[in-house]
Amino acid sequence: MVTKGLPQLRMVDTPNGPITYTLTRKSVKNLNLRVDARGEIMVSVPLRCSVKQADSFVQEKSGWILAAIRRQDRRQAEPLPPVSREECARLLGEALVRVYPLVEPCGVAFPSLKLRALKSQWGNCHWAQGYITLNTALARCPEALRDYVALHELVHFLHHDHGPGFYARMDALMPDWRQRRKTLKQYSGALEGRAKGSEHT
């Protein structure tokens, strides 16, 4: 049986690959499924429903779920209004200060920060010179996304490429970074020249 009231994170294998979903037991009549704005899969089931029934439900609906997630990935978010140069410097400086403590214990020195209106990158890391560049367009993205890019660039001081070590470190320091990266793609309209890039060096 599902633990009463408390949402439970489940992972099931489906014909379309593994799917992780949040299962909640409620006083509802039917099994309900929705993909929320963050692309997370929420399933609510009647109180008497077993975990196995819930898993089978998700397996049956896996095609629909993946199509819904793909639709969301393509959706574009409206960037926040433009800000002044000073405000941009403050917002991005604050992002760096917020996430730096995550890499400080790994021996990363606090870097210099340069701001540029890059066309196709959200940021990059000049690890040999000890500075990172953040795209001024990040000032028009939500705070969680500014933090994600700042951390991505900081982690490049430890792992220069995008090898398994890099991703393992991101997983350890910011477990939801993949979700943030996905959301960031919806803000590509904030980039000057609307380049589609959302990857960083």
Ligand SMILES: [Zn+2]
């Ligand atoms: Zn990178």
